[in-house]
Amino acid sequence: MHIPPSAGPAPDRSLGLLPEALQRRPALALILLCLLLWLPGFFALPATDRDEARFAQASRQMVESGDYVRIRFGAEERNKKPAGIHWLQAGSVQAVESLGLGDRAQIWVYRLPSFFGALLAVLATWYWGRGLVGRRAALLGAAMLASCLVLVAEARIAKTDAALLATIAAAMGLFAQAYLRPRQFTARQAAAFWLMLGLGVLLKGPIGPMVPLLAGITLAVADREAPWLRALRPLWGVPLMIATAAPWFVAIGIATEGRFFSEAVGGDMLSKIGSGEEKHWGPPGFYLLSFGIAAFPGAWIVLCALPAAWRDRLSPPTRFLLAWVVPSWLVFEAVQTKLPHYTMPLYPALMLLGAAWAMDPLRQEPPRWLRWIGQAGLVGVAVGLAATALAAPWWLSRMLLPAAVLTVPLAIALCWVLLRLARRGAWGRAGLAGVLLAVPLYALVLEGVVPRLAPLWVAPRLAEAVAARAPGLASADFGITGYSEPSVLFALGGDTHLLRTGSDAARFLAAAPGRVVAVGDRAEGDFRQQAAALSLAPEEIGTVTGFNYTRGRWVTLLLYRLPGG
Template sequence: MTGDLRKTLNTREWGALIAILLLALLPGFFSIPVMDRDEARYSQASSQMMETGDYIDIRFQEDPRWVKPAGIYWMQVATSAPFGGPDAPIWAFRLPSLIGVLIGGILTAWLGARIIGAQGGMAAGVMLGLTLMAAVEARTAKTDAMLLAAGVIAQAALFFLLTQAKGSPRPKFIGAPLIFWAATGAALMIKGPIVTLVSVSTIAAYGIWTRDWGVLKRIRPLFGVLVAAAIALPWLIAINIKTDGGFFMESVGHALLGKVAESDDSHAGPFGYHTLLLPITFWPGTLFVGLAAGLAWTKREHPAVKFLICWLVPTWLIFELIATKLPHYIFPAMPALAILAAWGIKDAAELWSKKWPRRIHLAFLGLFVLATAILAAVPMIAADYLGTTMMSAPNVLAIIFGLIAIGAGIMAARRPSALPRLAVLMAAGIGTYWAVFQGAIPALKPLWPSYYVAQEVGKLTGCEEIMATTAGYREPSNVRYLGTRTYLADTGAQSAEFLLGHWECGVAIIDVTEQQGFLAAMSEEGVAPYPVNIVSGHNYVKGDDLDLTIFILEEGQLNWPSAQE
């Protein structure tokens, strides 16, 4: 990239940025079925809000969903209501996540442009939006993509407040302080105090480093807390009144504090977990992490670099230290890394002339090659594991695009600021996403048993509403596809009892592991259920193979198409 004194992107560049991000994020957005477990739970809870008209309490069937605030559910309601409401396709519930990543990429570009120029900002926004982390989160109907958006807004405002010269007059509240606190309040409604944690650690680190504590006045905390409270408190008060304090105990006691002391839901990991995953989660930007490190060290006295380091490093350390670990926890820190990496690309010639930055850069080139090879091979490995076609067109294309990405990465590593080489790398990354997300993942049919069971159940006629039960396969995607009143039984005998209680319009989906108990319970009542079809699949949450038989009662009203012919 050449020197660029412009501090904002022009209209054509903004359009190009959005187009590039959409090209990378849309493959598979409409075609990947509902994913277990988080996406199924979030989208189902949002559906139930529309079904019941209760937008205060959050429920998955009758179970409370009090681990997160209501903000993301309201957003999903807003985006799915025009497309069928509770019956909207899953992509409608994913729209807030797609929008969140787009906002994150656009604001990263905006902030990067003000720090290192328009071309550098463009590179930072593209780099963030093309990360595998963004690719996954934009396609998943849950909180983390929209949390990224709120976090970048807050941190961008904080940048202007922190980097003001000492002794500068306090800014007017209507401006950066208001934006900072409004984003903080919105983030509280999306996922609690995660963004607050990022902001507080940034302020503390920057204050200790610079000994400039004037920021505590510049952020205008008195009015700011009132703004954040005005956004978050009404619902927090309403939900705690309605649940008699249950939401506070669950969300703070379990979902927040519980994750710090010990791993939650078996999501444990060693210190260094996020660092070890970085070559994968930040791919294809992995190639430029070495440049980011070199830039951060050599220009560490630059106020903007100080801010980016104080945004990135404390956040990273905090999430490395807490007991519960999931890859997306580090997402709010990635915009800072993307801007540092884009700055490193801009100053690559200077960094390359120094021995140790060059060595780090080459080390990350090796990690980039390894990560690319792994990602390109995953669809073929998964196909082999699941017993589907290994040499399908999408799987082969993933390998081809992976090889192109490796070649482009090696070329770009030698001249990181050469735009044509970066363009080839970017195109290879987008091509990989098209092959994997649009082609390979939806084609792995064993991964989506709930979807294919619902397709078979949808062929049944004779009842307006079908009452379903499952045994041996309790994942929440069953509820998303088969309806809120679906009974996820613990045993086959429980499913038998449910089917007998809904004999007219009941259907039972029984895995082979529970079929003996189910048939024995039915036999005791003198009833022989009629098996209409079998769906085989794989429960990727538990790692179990499935053989799901769909049963109806011949005495009921339901009819299978073959029985009518």
Template sequence: MDGFVAQQRASLRHFSLAQAASVLERSHLRLCAILVLLSLACFLPGFASLQPMDRDEPRYAQATKQMLETRDFVDIRFQDEARHKKPVGIYWMQSATVALGEAIGIPEAHTTIALYRLPSLFGALATVLLTYWASLAFLSRRGAFVAAALMATSIILMVEARLAKTDAVLAACSVAAMGGLARAYLSRGAGILPRRTLLIFWLGFAVGILVKGPLVPMFVGLSAAVLIYRERSAHWLLTLRPWLGGLATLLIVLPWFIAIAIKSGGAFYSASVGHDMLGKVGTAQSYHWAPPGFYLASFFATFWPGAILAAIAAPFAWIHRKEEAVAFTVAWIVPSWLVFEAVPTKLPHYTMPLFPAVAILTVMAISRHFVGPHRPAAKVATVLLPFIPLGLTIGLSSVSWSFDGALPYRGLPVMIASSLIAIYAWWLFVRNQVHKAVSVSFVSATCLAIGVFGFTQLDLRSLKLSPRLAEVAHNHSCENPKVATLGYREPSLVFLTGTGLEMLETGEQASAFLKDGGCRMVFVERRFEEAFRAENERLGLIPTLSTRVVGFNINSGRRLDIGAYASGS
């Protein structure tokens, strides 16, 4: 009798869950609302409290800040240096959110990094929702939801949603354009595409150019070239109305490209194409060099928790390569991935715009029961599900103990919970409950985001050198002191202390800076203090040591001990 009751309860519970899922799937709006909530749970923890992350983020933010200070929205500069690497799109977006924050009365809006991150947050949300939209060309509503959730919970998108850079917005533009291209290809012969599809495609294409130059055209162009070869025809592209769309794109992007050419005398193009783009292809940026295969290896961390499922699904793409939907996802992923692997300059986020296609292909394989414990080595390989949160839990605890002498007590319980939930997801996979395993992995990823970004980073005080130094400067006895730094030159310090921060080279320069009089403060890294003191004695200066800031610089890989010396009142 007890067994019968238990069975009935289980059946009722299964029916209730199935019924709830059925109700949700009847409405795109409901599914998108859940995706937004899931995304916010993954993206918002630590969004405002995480310090400006050197070096790229504060470079973008500082350039935007200078646009607002100078009211010059054409040229892009970091202090006195021209920043002619990327187009202006992200700077305009950041300027708008900061100006809005200032208008509604947010204090110190120009140095509030969260305001500069809002375009990235919106870009990440758009990436998730547009992945859902793009996936509907391939999958059912439930499948599209899972594909979008794989993007929302991926580690790389969690990171980029919190950084005031181009990459989250680029991913949104890319998936918008590729979703439109997919509809043109999969519905060829239908004659016309809905206006909404055309608008999404061309807006993604044009904004993508303004945000990061040639990358969205590269994704679209390489995929289209492969599909044209497959079909032996390019006629299907006409449904995208290329003449009208191309004209609209030129109207959107040309004004700034012409203005910056006039403003910089052509220097923007020589720097962005000659140094930045060709430098990545050559050896000019060798400090980001990595061998071919780097993206394949880093993929298992950047696309966690979906990465190992995608790896298991990879043979599915080969077996079903003649199917149109599979062929499109392969054309979306493979050519651009090979380009990234061939280029010597490599960073983990470069391949992120290709991940929506990986998610779609993975869900295709899962929906056809291709992915499961029956696949070769799958039971062992999916140990990666708990490995990532366990590794982060142990690694961040070790960092906190090593640098700050304490465990990250606020984040540790949540990270442990994430690890345990991931272990449960692996156990479900081994028991051939793949769909449940995927759902549980989303919970694990959400907990990981809360634990790492929401709590643990707060306890890693040694890594927050620039905020601590900026706080010292702001607490100086006089208002708005002139500030200089010697030995520590991170862009985040410029962003937090002010555009006028002077970058010094020698101890003698630091002494001369203080000797000029007025309210001044100089940060001197310990390596330079002997020369600094000797010059002070020669000049008869007796600066006040306000405090010492000790920590670890991630970029240089060195522990730093920085003295804050003040003069004036």
């Protein structure tokens, strides 16, 4: 694989699917593309369990309490992640409310940092990718990153990963400048590099610095020298990174009397390394096997590009991109807890490698077996996405949604067009066609199908039932057992009581007048037995049935209050 110098390759027609006017304004083209890819479902999807609702509710409580040091979810301390994402979400709440565009009860307000973080990551991939793979390949690589299924999901989920991707993409882009042109690397650029790492620490602890650290060690060993290290100015850069994050860490240590560090490091981080936390265990090779899904629709091009990238590893730009990917990928594979988005900080480099190969007129074709694997993965994911969109409404509600039906011809068209272009050797055009055809496919699924799967959205429907049957009920007067997902607190209020058993629900109901409880069907017998023992005669005022997708089972919640309440 030949990677051109920073001036970029001569224009070719591989990106002919994109109007020339937009090719001359790549930043505008990428912004428009991201809006088309990520806005469908952004406002329509309710808060998802578990992480999104948990992060959003903790940020909401931060705004309401005015305590921007301690992180709380309901009545409990949330000592797992730093406060960076909560500050960003709190800031978006304040901005949206001050402009009168929304309020803190709407989940989309908390998704804004993820959306803009993902957008900055895409723009950073294009901006610094130009010096690594050339102008047009950088544009294609950034577009492929924007359309990755995992980023399409993370851009509309209110948690840390899209914002973290922005800091890592920016830091690694600056690192690439120091590596390729150490003598031209300025002190201002070095300061920006270390500030990005400090912000990454505030978002997700050590993951942000880990990626450039492993890449730097790999490059130093492979090159047997590291002139870029002096360019990065670590003697004052590392203290700058520490100073960026240290004030909050000192404050949270004092506020929680050290509990944050014992729980975040000793509990959360070490449990992820040593065991599959929250049933998220995966074997070594998990990320390689799931890459075709997470990086759809560009994964097959990246897969085909890898042999050429390895052959070209002596080229400094290729070497840098491989050093960005390989050591951190191996670390993620070694960690016991595995989720598809964990490797997302490596996707900018992978997409640039794939785009550079696709745009190279001198590229070598991949082995036939590798090409077949890539094509099979492309077809499998496209067809699987359409089949899931078609089957889910039928299985959950016996519905056949028009939007779901339309995903089938779209998925078939995507596969046919991309495979046909690849057979003609138009790999760059195939990469861009995949991005553009993913736009309507994602829009149908995320706007036309998923928000309409009513059984999945238990908490919003429960909140509607409570508002209809007990209008004006304060969240402190509501308790629930049998369904303790974080979305309940976000939908019904942070003072909602999450009760352990049906007996607890009966005692909660008896403790004060005007209270309402939701009792899961599995706890109903225990609830009625305890109510009888307390001489209570609760009346049923509503029922909500749905599918708890985090546990994979149906649940029925029965609303009770005492007569006259």
